[in-house]
Amino acid sequence: MPETIETQDRFEVLLAILIALATVIGAFVAWRAFVAGNASGDADFMGISAVLASEEARAINAVNAYESYGAYVSYRQYRDLAIRLQAERDALPEDDTLTAARLQAQIDLALTASAIFQQRFSRQFVLRDGSYNLEGQLNTLYADQARQRNLNAAPSFAEADKQRTKSSWLQGAAIPLAVSLIFFTLAEALPKRFRLPMLIIGVLLLVGGTAAFLYFDLSIV
Amino acid sequence: METFNRLIAFLIACVAAMISVIALWQSNSAAMDAQASRDFQRYGLEVLGLRVSGDARVNFDYNRAVSVWQFFDLLAFNADQDDTAGRARYAALREAARQNTPLLQPPYFDPQAQTEDIARYEAERYLINLARLTEQFSAALRAKESWSSKTNAYAIHQTLLSVSLFLLGLAVTLANRFMRRLFAAIGMLIALLATAAAFSTWATPIRDLRQVPDAIDSYAEGIGLMHQSRYEDARVAFGRAISAAPDYISAYIGRATAADALDDLPAAIADGERARALGDTSSQLASSLAWVYARVYRFEDSLRLYEEAVRVNPDEIWAYFDLGLVRLVSGAPLGQVRAAYDQGAALASRLTAERRASGGAPPSYLWDAFDDASIQLDRLVRTLREDELGDEVFPFEQLRGLHGQAAAVEALSHELKSLAVSLEYYGVPPTALPIAKFSPLRVLDAEATLAESFASDETVLLLQTDYSGMRDGSDLLIKFFNEGTEDVSLRVFEAWRHGESGTVEIEVSSSEGGAYAFRTGLYVVEIYVDGQFMASGRFIVE
Numbered sequence: 001m002p003e004t005i006e007t008q009d010r011f012e013v014l015l016a017i018l019i020a021l022a023t024v025i026g027a028f029v030a031w032r033a034f035v036a037g038n039a040s041g042d043a044d045f046m047g048i049s050a051v052l053a054s055e056e057a058r059a060i061n062a063v064n065a066y067e068s069y070g071a072y073v074s075y076r077q078y079r080d081l082a083i084r085l086q087a088e089r090d091a092l093p094e095d096d097t098l099t100a101a102r103l104q105a106q107i108d109l110a111l112t113a114s115a116i117f118q119q120r121f122s123r124q125f126v127l128r129d130g131s132y133n134l135e136g137q138l139n140t141l142y143a144d145q146a147r148q149r150n151l152n153a154a155p156s157f158a159e160a161d162k163q164r165t166k167s168s169w170l171q172g173a174a175i176p177l178a179v180s181l182i183f184f185t186l187a188e189a190l191p192k193r194f195r196l197p198m199l200i201i202g203v204l205l206l207v208g209g210t211a212a213f214l215y216f217d218l219s220i221v
Numbered sequence: 222m223e224t225f226n227r228l229i230a231f232l233i234a235c236v237a238a239m240i241s242v243i244a245l246w247q248s249n250s251a252a253m254d255a256q257a258s259r260d261f262q263r264y265g266l267e268v269l270g271l272r273v274s275g276d277a278r279v280n281f282d283y284n285r286a287v288s289v290w291q292f293f294d295l296l297a298f299n300a301d302q303d304d305t306a307g308r309a310r311y312a313a314l315r316e317a318a319r320q321n322t323p324l325l326q327p328p329y330f331d332p333q334a335q336t337e338d339i340a341r342y343e344a345e346r347y348l349i350n351l352a353r354l355t356e357q358f359s360a361a362l363r364a365k366e367s368w369s370s371k372t373n374a375y376a377i378h379q380t381l382l383s384v385s386l387f388l389l390g391l392a393v394t395l396a397n398r399f400m401r402r403l404f405a406a407i408g409m410l411i412a413l414l415a416t417a418a419a420f421s422t423w424a425t426p427i428r429d430l431r432q433v434p435d436a437i438d439s440y441a442e443g444i445g446l447m448h449q450s451r452y453e454d455a456r457v458a459f460g461r462a463i464s465a466a467p468d469y470i471s472a473y474i475g476r477a478t479a480a481d482a483l484d485d486l487p488a489a490i491a492d493g494e495r496a497r498a499l500g501d502t503s504s505q506l507a508s509s510l511a512w513v514y515a516r517v518y519r520f521e522d523s524l525r526l527y528e529e530a531v532r533v534n535p536d537e538i539w540a541y542f543d544l545g546l547v548r549l550v551s552g553a554p555l556g557q558v559r560a561a562y563d564q565g566a567a568l569a570s571r572l573t574a575e576r577r578a579s580g581g582a583p584p585s586y587l588w589d590a591f592d593d594a595s596i597q598l599d600r601l602v603r604t605l606r607e608d609e610l611g612d613e614v615f616p617f618e619q620l621r622g623l624h625g626q627a628a629a630v631e632a633l634s635h636e637l638k639s640l641a642v643s644l645e646y647y648g649v650p651p652t653a654l655p656i657a658k659f660s661p662l663r664v665l666d667a668e669a670t671l672a673e674s675f676a677s678d679e680t681v682l683l684l685q686t687d688y689s690g691m692r693d694g695s696d697l698l699i700k701f702f703n704e705g706t707e708d709v710s711l712r713v714f715e716a717w718r719h720g721e722s723g724t725v726e727i728e729v730s731s732s733e734g735g736a737y738a739f740r741t742g743l744y745v746v747e748i749y750v751d752g753q754f755m756a757s758g759r760f761i762v763e
Contacts, residue, residue, distance in 0.1 A: 026241070033248065040252070044259045051263045055270030062274035066281035073321045077289045080317060084310045131320075153263070160259070164252040171245040178241035182234040189227030 011195065012188065018199075019184050022206050026177040029213045033170035036220075040163035047156030054151040061141040065134060071120035072132045078114035082107050166220040173216060176209035226393055229405060233389050236412050240382050243419050247375035250368050253427070257365035264358035271354060275347030283339055286322035293318055294335070344445035352444035356437045356471065360430035367427045374422045381415035384408075428468075436465040440472050447475065452482040470496045474506060481513060489513050504534035508543060515543075516614055520551035531564070536572075538587060541565030542594035542637075549601070550615045552622025555629060562633065565594070566640050566650070573644045583644065591641035596705050598634035599745075602627050610743065635754040642698060643752035646714075655753040657690040662746055662758025665726070674761040677741050681730050684746060686756055689722035698749040699727065704742040717750065 089103040125137040145151060183202030187195045297311035319325035329342045388408030395401045430436055443458035459476035462469055477492035493510035511526035527544035530537060545561035569591070573583040597612075604611030605620060605627035623630065643651045665671050665683040675682065684699065694716050701711040711729065719725045739762045747757045 030244075037248070037251070041255060044255060048259060048262050048266075051266045055266045058270045059273035059277075062277040066277045066285075070281050070285040073285055073289055073318075076321075077292065077314075077318065080314055081310075084314065088306055088310065157259070161256070164255065168245070168249050168252060171241075171248040174241050175238070175245060178238040182231065182238055185227075185230045185234040189231055 011199075015184050015188050015199070018202065018206065019181060022177050022180045022184065022202075022209075025206070025210055025213070026174050029170055029174045029177065029209075032213070032217050033167045033174070036163045036167035036170060040160040040167060043156045043160035043163060046150070047153040047160060050150045050153035050156060053145070053149045054153065057142055057145040057149075057151055061138055061145070065137045065141060068121040068125070068137065069132055069134050071117045072126065075114050075117035075121065076130075078110040078117065082110035082114060085110065162220060166216060169216040169220070170213060173209050173212040176205040176212070180205035180209065225401065225405075229389050229393050232405075232409060232412070233386060236382050236386050236389065239412070239416050239419075240379055240386075243375050243379050243382070246419070246423050247372055247379065250371040250375060254365055254368035254372055257361050257368055257429075261358050261361035261365055264354050264361055268351060268354045268358060271347055271351050275343075275351065279339075279343050279346060282322040282324040282342065286318070287324060287337060289321060290315055290318040290325055338449075340449040344448045348448055349441045349445040353437055353441035356440055357431055359471070360437065364427060364429040364431070371422055371425070371427065375419065378415045378419040378422070381411055381418075385412035385415065430466060430469065433466045436462050436469055436472070439465060440469065440475060443472070443475050443479070447479060447482075450482075452479045455479040456483070468499050470499045470501045473499070474501070477510075477513075481509075486513055486517050490517070502533060504530040504537050504540060507533065508537065508540045511540075511547070512543060515547045515550070518619060520547060523547045524551065536568060538565050538568050538572075538590045539593065541568065542590060542597075546594070546597050546601075549598075549623065549630065550620060555626075559633070562594070562637065565590070566637070569640070569644055570650055573648055577648045583648075588641055588645055591637055592702070592705075592707060595634045595637045595641070596702070598630055598637070602631045602634065605630065638747065638754040639749070639752060642700075642749045642754070646696070646698070647752055651752055655750065655755065657688060657695075657750050657753075657755060659748055659750075659756035660687040662686050662748060662756050664746070664758055664760040669726070672760070674763050675739070677739060677762050679739060679762070681728060682739075682760070684727045684729060684748075684758065685724065686748065686758075687724045688719075688755075691717055691719070691721055691750065693718050693720065696749075696751050698752075699729070700747045700749070701729075702745040702747070703740050708740070708744075 085103050085107045089100055089107065092100050092103070121132075122137075125133045125140075127133050142151070150156075180202045183198045183205060187198035187202060190198060293311045293315035297308050297315055300307040300311060319330070323329060324337050324339065324342045329338045330336075331338070385408040388404050388411065392401045392404035392408060395404060439458050439462035443455045443462065446452075446455035446458055456476055456479040459472045459479060462472035463476065466472070473492045473496040477489045477496065480486070480488035480492060490510065490513055493506065493513065496506060497510070507526045507530040511523045511530065514520070514523035514526065524544065524547055527540055527547060530540040531544060534540070541561050541564045545558050545565070548561055549555075549558045569583075569587050572587060576583045600610075600612040601615065601620070601623070604615065604617050605623055605625075607617060611617065639651050639655075643649060663671055663685040664673070664675075665685055666675060666679060667681040667683070669683060671685075697713070697715055697717045699711075699713040701708045713727070713729065741762050743759060743761055745757060745759045748755045
């Protein structure tokens with residue numbers, strides 16, 4: 001009889017320890033889930049900041065690049081005109097001085113206008129065939145900005161999604177821990193013959209939940 | 222006692238487990254909330270960026286690249302007949318200039334007609350994408366709101382379960398048997414209800430339009446087609462969006478707008494009402510639909526919606542004026558008509574005073590609203606006088622209640638005009654009745670010949686009127702409306718210097734120095750003195 005009481009006491013002590021363990025691990029899991037949730041919020045913020053910077057860069061670059069391209073188009077307008085007029089003037093008979101003088105005046109005017117516009121765009125983006133590399137300018141301007149600020153939101157958003165997933169899995173891992181408490185309570189409440197199975201199920205849930213927690217917490221970093 | 226305690230302990234464990242399950246659901250829904258929140262912020266920023274870069278692109282294409290092409294085109298066209306070298310030169314340069322922009326190349330450029338399709342270019346370059354992003358922004362915002370509600374609901378369920386835990390715990394400590402059982406029963410009941418509610422919340426799906434295939438894409442395509450005035454095609458595209466998502470409010474509004482443009486007013490009404498039934502309570506939709514109802518002479522429905530529009534948004538000045546107009550054409554007593562116009566006028570006076578008090582200028586949309594309102598009334602007056610330039614929307618036979626009231630309607634229009642000018646120039650409504658009198662304006666050409674129509678190359682006109690009761694130094698304002706829109710470049714504001722009475726001729730040039738011609742179409746000229754409407758006249762430029 002005293003032996004049975006002692007066994008009973010040991011069983012209850014064991015149950016108390018297991019319940020306390022499940023509660024402590026559950027609280028720890030909740031804390032880690034909270035940390036992951038917080039990290040996902042921070043990453044989202046970083047991502048949105050990058051989107052803001054990126055869109056600002058794109059908008060400013062577009063405005064500036066099209067201004068430059070516009071200046072180039074005007075430059076070409078007058079330069080091509082001057083070249084054509086020059087060709088016509090060169091083809092004139094030598095004695096047609098009147099037409100030559102008229103064309104020369106037009107050439108001078110066109111060259112002056114083209115010289116004004118030539119100062120308003122960078123030659124860096126004029127290709128060998130005479131076309132303007134607008135895409136190249138947009139990309140260069142964007143790359144310049146990217147060296148100064150983070151313009152790439154994708155990694156931050158990916159990190160945010162990962163941390164959100166981790167937080168969810170950790171919350172999920174807390175469920176078997178919570179359910180183990182039911183079985184530990186049943187082990188204490190039910191008749192003697194049900195106690196061991198209940199205890200075993202509770203322990204399995206406790207171990208499973210803890211293992212799942214460790215797996216998700218350590219594998220998703 | 223022991224059994225009861227064990228049962229309670231079991232229940233407490235069950236509730237704790239349920240709390241952890243709800244915590245998981247809450248965590249998941251909070252995660253979806255955060256993701257949708259991030260998405261809508263991202264889309265919002267992308268909309269802004271795309272709008273700026275898209276505008277920059279199209280502005281360049283149209284204002285610079287096309288201008289260069291037009292420059293050479295004009296030079297080629299104007300070259301002397303015998304200057305073949307000149308014509309060839311400019312034609313070659315014109316063709317070379319087409320390489321500066323895709324807008325001057327197929328499919329946006331028609332080489333036969335030598336015209337560019339700027340609307341299609343804008344639509345395909347960025348407007349369709351912009352519409353798509355804007356819709357994704359709205360869809361993400363709605364999804365965020367739904368997930369947020371779910372998260373909050375779970376918080377309530379968890380709170381209720383915590384209360385049940387407290388009651389169950391209390392049941393174990395109480396000595397009184399009845400009270401123990403009562404607390405346990407209430408605790409169990411709350412736990413059951415909270416659990417059922419949590420399951421119900423969990424099972425409720427969240428609708429995210431972004432996940433409905435073809436809905437947003439078809440809608441964006443419809444917006445692009447509307448921009449190109451391809452209303453029939455747009456209607457089909459919006460229809461596809463509706464087939465994909467039968468509760469897609471924006472698609473119904475888009476299809477209603479397309480139907481309106483096609484003059485299929487019953488279809489416009491059906492789609493507008495459907496959008497309202499689905500939950501769009503905006504004043505914009507209400508007032509748009511009200512105008513469609515008015516055009517099919519369903520005045521009761523129109524008035525109901527205008528009244529709703531001003532209730533939803535009391536600062537919508539157009540709605541007050543439209544409400545007044547519809548009351549007028551529906552044959553309502555003039556007192557009710559005036560009440561609506563007075564509300565609009567009071568709103569304009571308040572907004573003007575507020576802006577002036579804060580050191581700013583009144584919003585220019587006020588003057589547009591006044592212009593629209595008085596132009597509508599003027600059209601009605603012309604209809605009532607059976608003038609050929611009367612209203613097409615409300616023909617004479619539909620205005621039976623107003624026959625013989627042209628003068629009253631005209632007086633109302635003049636009051637609105639005077640109020641608008643007084644607010645614009647002096648910040649306050651007119652305080653006294655006008656003393657001066659002007660005859661209707663006569664319009665003369667530069668050789669002082671009276672005429673009703675002029676050639677478009679006429680750059681100087683004379684406005685002639687007989688007047689009395691004037692004094693020098695009064696403010697004279699002359700406004701010109703071309704086809705219903707004021708041409709502000711022609712506006713004259715100067716001090717009166719023609720004495721007390723007589724006949725005056727005021728010279729008006731179409732621009733400073735007369736360098737540009739008048740636009741073609743009907744012009745209405747109005748004269749104001751010290752903010753008060755005096756007289757009007759009209760002429761046509763052909």
